[in-house]
Amino acid sequence: MKNNLFLFLFFGLLATVTFAQDFDSSKLDSYFDALETHNKFMGSVAVSQDAKIIYTRSVGFADVENKIKANENTKYRIGSISKTFTAALVFKGVEAGKIDLNQTIDKFFPTFPKGDKITVQQLLYHRSGIHNFTSEEDYLSWNTSPKSEKEMIDIIIKGGSDFEPDSRAEYSNSNYVLLSIILEKTFKKQYSEILKEFITQPLGLKNTYLGGKIDVKKNESKSYKWMGDWKLEPETDISVPLGAGGIVSTPSDLVKFSDALFAGKVVKEESLKQMENIKEHYGMGLFQFPFGNKQGFGHTGGIDGFTSIFTHFPDGNVSYAMTSNGTNFNNNDISIAVLSAVYNEPYEIPQLNTIELSSEDLDQYLGVYSSSEIPLKITITKENSTLIAQATGQSSFSLEPTEKNKFKFDAAGVVLEFNPSEHTMVLKQGGGVFTFRKE
Incomplete structure (x- = not known):
């Protein structure tokens, strides 16, 4: 019932399909x-x-x-x-x-x-x-x-x-x-x-x-x-x-x-x-x-x-x-x-492997990030060894590390890529790419 920036009301289920009486x-x-x-x-x-x-x-x-x-x-x-x-x-x-x-x-x-x-x-x-x-x-x-x-x-x-x-x-x-x-x-x-x-x-x-x-x-x-x-x-x-x-x-x-x-x-x-x-x-x-x-x-x-x-x-x-x-x-x-x-169409079983990071590893990503491209701030915090993101006015969500400096939030198809040396973060979602800078 509560609106969320990263959750979508409409689903576009895209595939070319034929019906199968029996499926796997x-x-x-x-x-x-x-x-x-x-x-x-x-x-x-x-x-x-x-x-x-x-x-x-x-x-x-x-x-x-x-x-x-x-x-x-x-x-x-x-x-x-x-x-x-x-x-x-x-x-x-x-x-x-x-x-x-x-x-x-x-x-x-x-x-x-x-x-x-x-x-x-x-x-x-x-x-x-x-x-x-x-x-x-x-x-x-x-x-x-x-x-x-x-x-x-x-x-x-x-x-x-x-x-x-x-x-x-x-x-x-x-x-x-x-x-x-x-x-x-x-x-x-x-x-x-x-x-x-x-x-x-x-x-x-x-x-x-x-x-x-x-x-x-x-x-x-x-x-x-x-x-x-x-x-x-x-x-x-x-x-x-x-x-x-x-x-x-x-x-x-x-x-x-x-x-x-x-x-x-x-x-x-x-x-x-x-x-x-x-x-x-x-x-x-x-x-x-x-x-x-x-x-x-x-x-x-x-x-x-x-x-x-x-x-x-x-x-x-x-x-x-x-x-x-x-x-x-x-x-x-x-x-x-x-x-x-x-409908007997191909689909893949998801590969869900992630990497493990310590609580100390996450410190370099913490902070408040803002962008000149969209009127949104994202605050990055941590809870033990889990990185947490929260956009302005939205509920917080946990991030999973997939490779060095790269995290994802599968529920909304969000990927966050950090560059700690330049104090930047790139948000990717649904074809959109937005650059944020740590304040």
Whole structure:
């Protein structure tokens, strides 16, 4: 839910692909073995074809402290994938004649600024202009505390408006928190009950529900961040994201949901087409995902240390889902590997060898670096024998040494190359090359 400079919302899965009825699951197992052995990824994946699950794999721990291994039924917070569920529930309201997409939100929030101009449809499309409350610098100072409906509305109102309604699109969790409250006002039930009544119970999704306090005894996973080892992440209170990011699930349940949604078993075909209609990169609770010459629909998610993705590709009738409670790798590369295996395309098992440096070796890199090319400062510190980087206004992340003066952060495809004698550092990411100088 919190924005991060180095984490991407959209995934471009690039390859030229053909579907294979049978794929090499043993090679895919070896791929995940490599990630697990080198502490690159903890989580689970599932793939279905023609609504039948053809592959699942779980690696790592649901609870690192107590060495509880993850399994196929371990439940993860899925973050913003929750928005797809919420959008589908809104359309259930539309189909029942209870919600009008063109209704302005002043009906539900009489005192909301510009509420007489903002429609339900604009909330769904991220076209309301309402500021994203998770972008605020103080968000991480209060997100772990319970909030009432009134408190969340007040927080969203305080954030103000970033642009005139329907003038453009910009991702905002605020939109889907408001949609969650609209659903509760419309159906006169808690979001958790609406979700159960219209989606999880009819589809038999036994491991999918609105979350609460994480309980490992119920096979719910904690989340972690790699900082030389797995560090426990704080836990957002579910009263904050609601249907914008509060659902927990498993990859197996997510592909079942995906298969049902795109088969017209959750909302009507007409509603699904509206959800899939893209305006400025956004559908209603859906994004487009390219894989070679194929186009899928789905959503990504991120909350605390959890990351996730689900996609459905009509070509081959394939659904794929991944949930993670700790990643030290580029999740997009994992998605490409899984889909490449499914569509019988080549992919490589990653070579993950690194070099070892002592704490003293790292001293030459420490300091604050700034660049004339981008308005960003990066502070380099250390924790024991691990080098830590933190960009302005962003969370810190650990760096792995790959060769002399060269470090990487796989999760975002970042490479940092230092020249200690010249007091410079070069950042490389996504084809961009930026030079920084130590202050």
